[in-house]
Amino acid sequence: MIGESAITSRDAGDPLAHFREAFLRPEGIIYLDGHSLGMMPVATQTVIQNVLSKQWGHDLIQSWNRHDWIGAPARIAGKLAALIGANPHEVMVADSTSINLYKLIVGACLARPERRVILAAEGDFPTDLYMIHGALKALSGDRELKLVPRAALNDALTPDVALLVLTQVDYRSSEVAEMEALCSRARALGVLTLWDISHSAGAVPVSLNKAGADLAVGCCYKYLNGGPGAPAYVFVAERWHGEIVSPLQGWMGHAAPFAFEAGYRPASGVANFQCGTPPILSLLALEVGIDLARQADVAAMAEKARGLGDLFIELTAPHCQKFGVSLASPAAGEMRGGHVALRFPAGYALSQALIARGVIGDFREPDFLRFGFSPLTLTYGEVAKAANIFNETIEKRAWDNPVFRRRALVT
């Protein structure tokens, strides 16, 4: 078992250690939920205060030009591109992940009218599957969604498939899909690939262009620390520009939004994936998170997320084994995303018991405990401490305490 001094020396040698000071860190908690909602950068308060009092409050409508609100989605997307292995002109910040999925699903199907199958993984993140079903309702033709286990996706890639939709990191198990291999096979068969990298960006290496991805979406409120419900993004590889376009033809995606032309002319490249007027406060808060993340080395972020996860697994493994908690994530760090998932029948109560002791993780149906290892906000020391608390909590069978009993789900 790794000792205290080894942990201290890891923190001492951590090239990302200084980022920690850039975040507001509430006392008394160890925050292992950065895979769900990232922490707030301290600078966000200053930026938003300025957006309110100076920009909206004082300069009012003129801020669209004077403070370049109009250019903010493309500007922020350009910064984000480096974090996901894309070129700046291939990324646009807009709307939510769900809505961006729809744009790309419909856009891809319309660009592949002769193919009738959308392929996806059983148990993938629900909104991804829901959006496919919704798109199929609207779309003409007898298209269908084919669901297979993640492990069977490669074999299910056949020439009748228009589009493969897949999360790179599984939201429950944290398993990382083999993006490059899937893209390679898909491309050989003329299948388009649409990746949801919400759980990837800022936590695992993402090289969309190197892997040969066609399309991608992602959210910015997890490891990118963009704030609750921060606007999401779209990636369209340059080779598809002009061919795959958004069916959500809003005025902000028009080639000349302020010409108020009667007919729609899509803006070139990825710019037509903008739709309506973006939520400026949330958008400019997001920029602070992106600005922080791009100061960090992408490989170092992935390495640290993995190292923190490995440490947590190592330190909790004996207790997990003793009490019947199973590791639901790949033990091998390179196969795992930024979070570690454990399964336990009383998982909900255990999660609540940990929260009561200041270790904030989360719970996903039916019995998954998730612990996220955000590389910019955590230390190895904190993770070791969280593992200790986890072990103590298990040792005390805290899940038996009725106070942690399951409440009704939010409906």
Added chain:
Amino acid sequence: MIGESAITSRDAGDPLAHFREAFLRPEGIIYLDGHSLGMMPVATQTVIQNVLSKQWGHDLIQSWNRHDWIGAPARIAGKLAALIGANPHEVMVADSTSINLYKLIVGACLARPERRVILAAEGDFPTDLYMIHGALKALSGDRELKLVPRAALNDALTPDVALLVLTQVDYRSSEVAEMEALCSRARALGVLTLWDISHSAGAVPVSLNKAGADLAVGCCYKYLNGGPGAPAYVFVAERWHGEIVSPLQGWMGHAAPFAFEAGYRPASGVANFQCGTPPILSLLALEVGIDLARQADVAAMAEKARGLGDLFIELTAPHCQKFGVSLASPAAGEMRGGHVALRFPAGYALSQALIARGVIGDFREPDFLRFGFSPLTLTYGEVAKAANIFNETIEKRAWDNPVFRRRALVT
């Protein structure tokens, strides 16, 4: 011509006068652009500061429950309902106006599969028409968009029309459509009506249920002072609940979002018009604007917006006549929205000249000057002063000054 004392007494008798203090009012300008971006409530700064430091910054992921982020869209929609003549359970805050148009256009077409025509007005707000075209691209069947002049809409309502899409207040002329008459005829023919009330709410009387409207969308950053790009809303009359549902089937519109079910079950009523995770900062800023507006009497807001517009028209009419500036809006206040539009060949330069003197209106292609009369933020005295500046600016032929010459459009 109305005298100074009459204007002073109007302000003295204005039941909405006290709202003015609730807004940050930059010195040296008269803001006549509340029809584009409303002013910032002073309280927004405090609220957002708290959302940042206490909610996101400190309580982090727990804020979804502890501060009811999860319930915010429905809560805010419930407050908004009273401002638009709807029941709370018929309104949902979500996404942008453009995206909400798409949801309802596709949702309505799927509920009316046997009808092939969408009817709209020539020259209506571009994004409304663009979204229809985009929806038609995705939708199966040989549906088409039929465009007729606003005045010809009533006659164009025929039994092959699935849906009429119309802005209640024309974004250029400010002309108010006869909602009740159109709804009545549409309903008799089985045609659904979808109203864009972006330019209406907070400025003209809107009684969606009384008028018999089926569907509506609107934005919240104009007269509702919700902030730049504030989330928009959807109205679905109760009689359509369960029948017209959103094709943008995001997890937040699921009956049980956190059950993470494989299949999509739409939340009941209007709740399935939520889609992805909402942008919390922009959403909670919006709530401040709505809270202010609902303290005001709806009829008083409409009456004051009209009174301010009437005053501006009256005070500028002689100069307009002399210099060839034409009134593009109905002179009769009850036929007019919250803004007044003038047409002038050198409209762009005139608009810039006015801005240089602190009178902030805006310009819309090809030659429309728009002046908005936000009832919560303006006084009669300010409007009279703005009219004076307008007259002086015209008298000096300020539009001939090369400094105000037209720049390239934002593209």
